[in-house]
Amino acid sequence: MSKQQFQTEVSQLLQLIVHSLYSHPEIFLRELISNSSDALDKLRHLTLTDDAYKALVGNGIEPPRIELELNEDARTITISDTGIGMNEEDLVSHLGTIARSGTRTFLSQLSGDQRKDSNLIGQFGVGFYSAFMVADKVEVISRKAGDDKAWKWISDGKTGFEIEPAERASAGTTVLLHLNEEGAQYANSYRLQEIVRKYSNHIAFPIFLTYDKSEGNAEKKESIKSRVTEQVNAASAMWQRSKSELTDEDYKELYKSLTGDWEDPLLWFHTRAEGTLEYTTLFYIPAKAPLDLYQTDYKTGVKLYVKRVFIMDDSRELLPQYLRFVRGIIDSEDLPLNVSREILQQNKVLASIKAASVKKILSELKSLSTSNPEKYAQFIAEYNRPLKEGLYGDFANRETLLELIRFKSTKVDGLTSLAEAKARMQPEQKSLYYITGGNEALLRNSPLLEIYKKKNIEVLILDDDIDEIVFSAIDKYGEIDLKAANKGAASEDLKSEAEPEKAESLKPLIEKLKATLGDAVKEIRISTRLADSPSVIVSDEDEPSARMRQMMQAMGQKNLPELKPTLEINPDHEIIKKLLTKTDDAAIQDAAWLLFDQALLLEGVPLKDPATFVQRLNRVLNQSI
Numbered sequence: 001m002s003k004q005q006f007q008t009e010v011s012q013l014l015q016l017i018v019h020s021l022y023s024h025p026e027i028f029l030r031e032l033i034s035n036s037s038d039a040l041d042k043l044r045h046l047t048l049t050d051d052a053y054k055a056l057v058g059n060g061i062e063p064p065r066i067e068l069e070l071n072e073d074a075r076t077i078t079i080s081d082t083g084i085g086m087n088e089e090d091l092v093s094h095l096g097t098i099a100r101s102g103t104r105t106f107l108s109q110l111s112g113d114q115r116k117d118s119n120l121i122g123q124f125g126v127g128f129y130s131a132f133m134v135a136d137k138v139e140v141i142s143r144k145a146g147d148d149k150a151w152k153w154i155s156d157g158k159t160g161f162e163i164e165p166a167e168r169a170s171a172g173t174t175v176l177l178h179l180n181e182e183g184a185q186y187a188n189s190y191r192l193q194e195i196v197r198k199y200s201n202h203i204a205f206p207i208f209l210t211y212d213k214s215e216g217n218a219e220k221k222e223s224i225k226s227r228v229t230e231q232v233n234a235a236s237a238m239w240q241r242s243k244s245e246l247t248d249e250d251y252k253e254l255y256k257s258l259t260g261d262w263e264d265p266l267l268w269f270h271t272r273a274e275g276t277l278e279y280t281t282l283f284y285i286p287a288k289a290p291l292d293l294y295q296t297d298y299k300t301g302v303k304l305y306v307k308r309v310f311i312m313d314d315s316r317e318l319l320p321q322y323l324r325f326v327r328g329i330i331d332s333e334d335l336p337l338n339v340s341r342e343i344l345q346q347n348k349v350l351a352s353i354k355a356a357s358v359k360k361i362l363s364e365l366k367s368l369s370t371s372n373p374e375k376y377a378q379f380i381a382e383y384n385r386p387l388k389e390g391l392y393g394d395f396a397n398r399e400t401l402l403e404l405i406r407f408k409s410t411k412v413d414g415l416t417s418l419a420e421a422k423a424r425m426q427p428e429q430k431s432l433y434y435i436t437g438g439n440e441a442l443l444r445n446s447p448l449l450e451i452y453k454k455k456n457i458e459v460l461i462l463d464d465d466i467d468e469i470v471f472s473a474i475d476k477y478g479e480i481d482l483k484a485a486n487k488g489a490a491s492e493d494l495k496s497e498a499e500p501e502k503a504e505s506l507k508p509l510i511e512k513l514k515a516t517l518g519d520a521v522k523e524i525r526i527s528t529r530l531a532d533s534p535s536v537i538v539s540d541e542d543e544p545s546a547r548m549r550q551m552m553q554a555m556g557q558k559n560l561p562e563l564k565p566t567l568e569i570n571p572d573h574e575i576i577k578k579l580l581t582k583t584d585d586a587a588i589q590d591a592a593w594l595l596f597d598q599a600l601l602l603e604g605v606p607l608k609d610p611a612t613f614v615q616r617l618n619r620v621l622n623q624s625i
């Protein structure tokens with residue numbers, strides 16, 4: 001026998017489970033049955049596709065079933081399956097550690113108070129460990145398909161576990177729960193049947209319950225107990241039934257058992273396609289974004305079935321990456337059962353299912369945005385950003401995605417759509433405008449927006465760090481141009497007349513400024529977009545903005561060419577007007593740098609030489625007091 005410690009995270013998780021989940025202990029059964037169902041799925045796939053496993057059917061591998069056994073006197077429940085099973089190594093790694101990085105990160109981020117909040121932990125599946133809510137000792141006896149040996153794992157759920165050799169007639173896993181005080185209520189056959197029907201009715205494998213049934217004997221006026229085994233669930237793949245047969249509760253329970261989420265899903269879409277290709281899809285959108293949404297090793301949430309046989313649940317080919325928050329099932333009639341990961345990558349059937357699924361999901365979201373704006377707002381609060389990622393990669397659905405994404409704006413509180421912004425356009429307004437950068441407050445106060453304010457034109461505020469990358473690739477919304485206010489060309493539309501004389505009179509000043517700033521700027525020109533500020537910096541259409549360069553540097557991009565922005569000055573500003581009459585070169589030089597540096601600061605670009613900036617500022621201040 002070997003005694004082993006739990007990984008630290010497991011101990012933390014167990015603490016959390018035992019101390020915060022008392023409100024839902026019954027879910028232990030759903031979690032264990034869903035593990036059994038997964039194990040049966042995995043083995044069935046192997047026996048259908050792999051000759052070595054095929055040969056073992058009836059000889060070490062039994063037909064798929066899940067058996068619950070209740071022993072009221074001993075206060076034990078067993079959950080057995082004829083699935084894939086675990087060997088010694090699997091038992092240690094699957095039941096002694098937490099493999100999912102999402103769970104690990106989640107646990108490490110929780111504060112003391114949050115740990116007490118059971119809603120928070122409901123966001124991820126607690127899985128097997130939920131057994132310790134109801135049991136003070138758990139034994140797992142398992143034999144892996146293809147192996148002769150069986151192993152027993154025993155733990156009190158406190159610090160560690162023991163492993164020893166065991167006996168098991170065929171492949172599969174038996175979980176034996178020694179119920180604790182809290183769990184005693186489940187040593188009751190009615191209760192168990194009720195829980196199975198509530199949470200696991202849709203499980204595609206038969207679930208049997210063996211228990212002592214009391215039956216009245218009218219003659220002797222007494223009840224006789226007999227040991228019986230009865231099937232408890234419907235055992236048909238729920239998604240294959242027609243929508244009209246299914247209730248909201250059915251959908252919600254399937255979702256919970258698929259994902260381990262405790263909250264109801266926000267939405268679901270159930271579709272059956274018949275015709276050239278036959279398949280069923282059932283997609284769910286979780287109410288809260290999955291914890292690993294922004295991790296590169298995120299867990300995918302769509303399971304692939306072929307003719308109701310589970311094939312895989314970790315393929316990134318089933319939906320595009322930006323829809324990685326979608327959970328659910330794709331069940332195809334046309335794919336081969338032995339379809340491999342490599343084949344999936346170039347498979348035409350899957351490509352069509354995938355394309356149709358994306359269209360379906362997006363079009364359902366689009367109709368939700370009009371039919372139920374409140375629910376849509378909940379969706380957007382969680383998933384606006386992944387949709388933007390889609391804008392970057394999914395050309396085929398760009399138009400729909402543009403309709404779905406929501407924006408902050410200078411004209412409305414909260415969020416708005418492009419369609420709404422279009423409806424608010426001024427009669428003379430030629431394009432839709434936006435400004436990008438990493439900080440909302442900075443953007444809202446940017447001098448670049450002054451002219452828009454003056455002309456009562458709306459500007460969308462794009463303050464997500466991916467916005468500039470995404471939107472620089474998108475120049476149209478339908479027929480209308482989308483233009484960045486921080487780029488050169490946006491001001492073309494807003495040009496006022498009467499410029500030639502102004503330009504002529506400012507020429508000498510611009511030359512002096514240019515002589516002072518030299519290589520720090522690419523060009524100095526008269527601005528048509530400023531009202532209250534004396535100066536601003538802008539980038540060319542094809543250049544990354546100043547803020548974007550910072551991001552690229554932060555991400556480790558080296559050898560970026562020096563930033564050489566264009567400085568625009570406001571001919572109508574008092575400072576510029578005064579400078580026109582100044583002849584003192586030293587004062588003009590100080591002013592040139594101050595105009596440039598303040599424009600950089602407002603763009604959120606840190607100054608290269610703050611000390612000189614402060615000296616200059618103090619010089620000018622000194623003269624003005």
Ligand SMILES: Nc1ncnc2c1ncn2[C@@H]1O[C@H](COP(=O)(O)OP(=O)(O)OP(=O)(O)O)[C@@H](O)[C@H]1O
Nearest residue numbers: 035036039083085086094125126127128129173260
């Ligand atoms: N009945 C079983 N048969 C075979 N393997 C099992 C069984 N129960 C658990 N396992 C193994 O133990 C692992 C951990 O199970 P656990 O329920 O904690 O998490 P999970 O099912 O992977 O994730 P989640 O419950 O969050 O969806 C499983 O991934 C599986 O490999």
